[in-house]
Amino acid sequence: xxxxxxxxxxxxxxxxxxxxxxxxxxxxxxxxxxxxxxxxxxxxxxxxxxxxxxxxxxxxxxxxxxxxxxxxxxxxxxxxxxxxxxxxxxxxxxxxxxxxxxxxxxxxxxxxxxxxxxxxxxxxxxxxxxxxxxxxxxxxxxxxxxxxxxxxxxxxxxxxxxxxxxxxxxxxxxxxxxxxxxxxxxxxxxxxxxxxxxxxxxxxxxxxxxxxxxxxxxxxxxxxxxxxxxxxxx
Amino acid sequence: xxxxxxxxxxxxxxxxxxxxxxxxxxxxxxxxxxxxxxxxxxxxxxxxxxxxxxxxxxxxxxxxxxxxxxxxxxxxxxxxxxxxxxxxxxxxxxxxxxxxxxxxxxxxxxxxxxxxxxxxxxxxxxxxxxxxxxxxxxxxxxxxxxxxxxxxxxxxxxxxxxxxxxxxxxxxxxxxxxxxxxxxxxxxxxxxxxxxxxxxxxxxxxxxxxxxxxxxxxxx
Numbered sequence: 001x002x003x004x005x006x007x008x009x010x011x012x013x014x015x016x017x018x019x020x021x022x023x024x025x026x027x028x029x030x031x032x033x034x035x036x037x038x039x040x041x042x043x044x045x046x047x048x049x050x051x052x053x054x055x056x057x058x059x060x061x062x063x064x065x066x067x068x069x070x071x072x073x074x075x076x077x078x079x080x081x082x083x084x085x086x087x088x089x090x091x092x093x094x095x096x097x098x099x100x101x102x103x104x105x106x107x108x109x110x111x112x113x114x115x116x117x118x119x120x121x122x123x124x125x126x127x128x129x130x131x132x133x134x135x136x137x138x139x140x141x142x143x144x145x146x147x148x149x150x151x152x153x154x155x156x157x158x159x160x161x162x163x164x165x166x167x168x169x170x171x172x173x174x175x176x177x178x179x180x181x182x183x184x185x186x187x188x189x190x191x192x193x194x195x196x197x198x199x200x201x202x203x204x205x206x207x208x209x210x211x212x213x214x215x216x217x218x219x220x221x222x223x224x225x226x227x228x229x230x231x232x233x234x
Numbered sequence: 235x236x237x238x239x240x241x242x243x244x245x246x247x248x249x250x251x252x253x254x255x256x257x258x259x260x261x262x263x264x265x266x267x268x269x270x271x272x273x274x275x276x277x278x279x280x281x282x283x284x285x286x287x288x289x290x291x292x293x294x295x296x297x298x299x300x301x302x303x304x305x306x307x308x309x310x311x312x313x314x315x316x317x318x319x320x321x322x323x324x325x326x327x328x329x330x331x332x333x334x335x336x337x338x339x340x341x342x343x344x345x346x347x348x349x350x351x352x353x354x355x356x357x358x359x360x361x362x363x364x365x366x367x368x369x370x371x372x373x374x375x376x377x378x379x380x381x382x383x384x385x386x387x388x389x390x391x392x393x394x395x396x397x398x399x400x401x402x403x404x405x406x407x408x409x410x411x412x413x414x415x416x417x418x419x420x421x422x423x424x425x426x427x428x429x430x431x432x433x434x435x436x437x438x439x440x441x442x443x444x445x446x447x448x449x450x451x452x453x454x
Contacts, residue, residue: 027291027292027310027328028291028314029307029310029314030291030310053328078369078370078371078372079370079371080367081369087367090367099367100370101372101373102290102328102332102370103328103332103336106327106329107336122336122379123375124378125378126406127406127408128360128368128405129370129374169325170308171306171308171310171325172289172291172293172310172325174292175291175327176328178327179327179329206327222308223307223308224307225302225305225316226305226315
């Protein structure tokens with residue numbers, strides 16, 4: 001019998017070690033698996049490479065809090081703004097930063113999960129973010145070579161799951177989660193509900209269970225309502 | 235108006251700029267509005283046209299910012315505000331969302347700018363004076379991938395320097411990307427021959443506009 005459900009955060013995160021590369025889903029607070037991120041901060045591991053869209057927001061929750069613990073040695077993201085814990089460590093040179101255009105970040109992750117080693121894109125041609133990268137003219141237009149971005153672990157959030165790890169999402173909570181699920185060797189899901197097998201209609205499955213290794217039920221994991229003043233470009 | 239040179243002019247307000255942009259968006263277009271000034275365009279879209287707003291975090295058919303009482307915490311826009319969905323909206327993941335952008339399916343992206351050059355080069359993501367970490371978000375993908383890129387910007391900086399220039403001094407977001415600029419003083423097309431003025435705010439003269447612009451203007 002296949003049963004990917006685990007009963008606590010510790011078993012969910014087993015095997016993550018110093019130096020692991022960890023993808024973290026979410027855009028803003030939506031789809032960010034805070035219970036797993038919190039647990040990761042308590043493992044005491046160091047020198048993690050985190051791959052996420054942002055570098056966290058509040059210092060006391062989620063990725064912002066994880067960075068505050070000193071567990072993260074490098075972050076690969078598109079928009080590291082609005083995170084006080086990241087800013088402090090970045091200014092002191094305690095955390096390495098690789099900024100990637102958001103769509104290129106998504107496609108590098110997708111490519112890793114799909115067995116595509118690299119691809120050419122016109123995004124970032126002629127900019128600082130293409131410096132040192134191969135440029136090739138294809139169809140009369142310049143393109144930059146970008147490599148697939150795999151990871152050891154993905155921490156993602158889904159709306160619902162079953163014991164096989166078939167996943168649904170809600171609202172804008174999909175964002176990076178389905179592609180990260182495909183791109184990591186070990187995909188760990190935080191979900192609001194683990195439903196009996198067959199309850200999720202096959203038509204409704206967004207991430208098939210083949211991409212999922214562990215499922216942790218966290219019933220109270222809804223994102224908070226956004227503050228109305230939040231407006232961060234990406 | 236702080237700049238003495240603009241005495242006698244009535245620059246477009248932010249709302250007027252947004253209304254000008256909105257009036258120029260054709261029926262049926264799929265549009266991504268950047269943070270800041272471009273967001274205001276959503277309030278001025280003509281009711282009699284079906285125009286779909288795209289949010290890069292996976293929404294096509296985005297509605298207005300949600301009232302707090304009816305907000306769904308699971309739905310945010312690119313600015314991380316809770317928004318509503320229109321009837322007929324669809325939701326998808328980031329790779330699909332940027333396939334829409336990169337694949338040329340998004341008809342229009344409206345962005346803010348630090349500088350726009352006469353050849354369409356855009357600088358809008360980082361300035362050398364900025365001591366914060368660099369952060370690009372989706373700006374490069376949008377500026378490169380959308381079929382049309384329009385910019386909304388004040389015509390000059392707070393210190394009176396032109397933002398429409400011969401060549402960008404700030405780091406580029408994309409080369410030869412911008413097709414049109416809406417400023418508080420004018421609406422200007424970027425053509426193979428450089429800046430071409432479509433309209434000017436009340437009281438603005440060609441001589442004044444040229445004086446406040448860093449590259450030659452044409453007045454067809």
